[in-house]
Amino acid sequence: MAQTILKTRDLSIRFGGVTAVDGVNIEAAENELIGLIGPNGAGKTTLFNLLTGVYSPSEGEVLLFDGQQLANVNRQSPAKRARLGVARTFQNIRLFESRTVLENVMIAMNSSTQAHVFSSLFRLPSFYKNEEQLKNEARKLLSIFDMLEVQDTLATNLPYGQQRRLEIVRALATKPKILFLDEPAAGMNPQETADLTRLIKQVQQEFKMTIILIEHDMNLVMAVSERLYVLEYGKLLASGTPLEIQQNADVIRAYLGENNE
Numbered sequence: 001m002a003q004t005i006l007k008t009r010d011l012s013i014r015f016g017g018v019t020a021v022d023g024v025n026i027e028a029a030e031n032e033l034i035g036l037i038g039p040n041g042a043g044k045t046t047l048f049n050l051l052t053g054v055y056s057p058s059e060g061e062v063l064l065f066d067g068q069q070l071a072n073v074n075r076q077s078p079a080k081r082a083r084l085g086v087a088r089t090f091q092n093i094r095l096f097e098s099r100t101v102l103e104n105v106m107i108a109m110n111s112s113t114q115a116h117v118f119s120s121l122f123r124l125p126s127f128y129k130n131e132e133q134l135k136n137e138a139r140k141l142l143s144i145f146d147m148l149e150v151q152d153t154l155a156t157n158l159p160y161g162q163q164r165r166l167e168i169v170r171a172l173a174t175k176p177k178i179l180f181l182d183e184p185a186a187g188m189n190p191q192e193t194a195d196l197t198r199l200i201k202q203v204q205q206e207f208k209m210t211i212i213l214i215e216h217d218m219n220l221v222m223a224v225s226e227r228l229y230v231l232e233y234g235k236l237l238a239s240g241t242p243l244e245i246q247q248n249a250d251v252i253r254a255y256l257g258e259n260n261e
């Protein structure tokens with residue numbers, strides 16, 4: 001059995017009168033690819049925010065595997081969780097716009113290697129060695145994403161689809177154990193979405209990490225996910241394989257209801 005590396009217990013958060021996430025129990029194993037779907041406002045991004053430490057729950061627990069056991073991380077900041085191997089992308093792109101593509105990736109790598117700060121401050125020989133190593137690693141990642149040619153382009157000058165891809169490269173650069181992708185295909189054209197579908201599968205196979213993705217593009221999410229969770233009004237409506245979810249009467253109702261509005 002694969003090790004469980006993320007788990008929630010009766011996780012809830014309230015904003016005033018709204019219970020955005022309501023008693024949710026989910027889990028993810030090492031190297032699993034999980035889709036998180038649900039109608040608009042179902043609580044998907046809020047659940048990501050609880051898992052990555054942006055919010056503290058009103059009730060319940062978030063547990064992450066720390067190498068030995070599943071430990072409660074309710075009080076751990078996003079930075080601490082990042083050190084446990086959590087990385088994410090956001091619905092709205094957050095790049096360093098006036099830095100090049102390569103620099104964007106290197107900055108992300110740097111933030112995950114604390115020791116580097118000291119040697120870079122004093123420009124020690126190890127700084128230059130590290131610098132070369134980082135560049136090489138960054139270029140390797142960029143080449144997987146077919147972005148080597150644009151390594152010296154300013155992030156702000158990239159077409160939209162490539163900016164989204166760069167966001168994923170940056171998250172990968174921190175060498176995460178769990179990668180959270182929040183609507184990675186949002187705003188992409190069909191060709192870009194097809195490329196992304198292939199890339200997500202490739203990344204999971206090559207980097208052996210757990211990926212959890214929120215996605216409204218059903219073709220993408222059904223093609224890549226091994227298992228899906230469906231949220232509605234903050235509650236878990238269903239979970240299962242893509243086929244089970246497509247045939248689930250409650251899920252069909254939730255989606256048809258949304259389309260009929």
Ligand SMILES: Nc1ncnc2c1ncn2[C@@H]1O[C@H](COP(=O)(O)OP(=O)(O)OP(=O)(O)O)[C@@H](O)[C@H]1O
Nearest residue numbers: 015018019020038039040041042043044045046047
């Ligand atoms: N910081 C907040 N303060 C108040 N209400 C919030 C906050 N964050 C989320 N909500 C509410 O919680 C509910 C769930 O929102 P959330 O953004 O998590 O849904 P979602 O499933 O990600 O939606 P979408 O698919 O449209 O991105 C919504 O009713 C939203 O208005």
